[in-house]
Amino acid sequence: MEYAVIVRGLTKSYGGVPVLRGINLRVKRGEFLCIVGKNGTGKTTLLNAIAGLVEYSGEVMVNARTVGILGQRPALYPKLTVRENLDVFGRILGVRNVDLDLIEALGLKEYLDKPVEELSHGNVRKAEIVCTLLGDPDLLLLDEPLVSLDYESRVQFIGLLRKFKEEGRTVIAVTHFPEIMCPLCDRTFRIVDGNLKEESCSGLT
């Protein structure tokens, strides 16, 4: 299939309050999509629906070998060290080798044996990024990937995403930093009144 993700008539309400009102979206393989919008407009809900993490009405089809999901909420075991978390998630995904270059590049090496609950937000985020990439995903769903990262780590991560894109993988990223993501984005959508509105990345501030 030419498309990595097809969304048809996606509708989602919480307690009778509509958040997504019949979203239609086709994401080609290798495309890099940015989703922007004001707080509470449904960006995370859309990403979670694509990831299969929330119930919804409508249709979502995902055509990917492995999906990497970087959520907004903490996903690691707080009492385990970074290394132990990587081991647990690696086993689930059937992955033996962790990307040590990535750990080094993100400056995470010295924190590998620390319990996650003792790390700063930024370093937890970095550990989550490494976990997300463990299964060599060909579709990445990223919810606010740049939040909490220092400048150098943002540059590292953007470089990583660029490589990801060059390899023909697909990315859907929710972001409040479109100006940083802009050079990578093939298309940018804003959620307005529960629907997607395509806009030019250069028009964003």
Ligand SMILES: Nc1ncnc2c1ncn2[C@@H]1O[C@H](COP(=O)(O)OP(=O)(O)OP(=O)(O)O)[C@@H](O)[C@H]1O
């Ligand atoms: N589990 C839930 N139960 C009830 N309401 C929810 C739930 N999850 C999200 N909502 C509501 O749905 C709406 C959309 O939330 P969502 O997190 O998708 O927005 P968002 O665009 O990602 O926001 P932000 O930019 O602040 O992260 C909000 O009004 C939120 O309060």
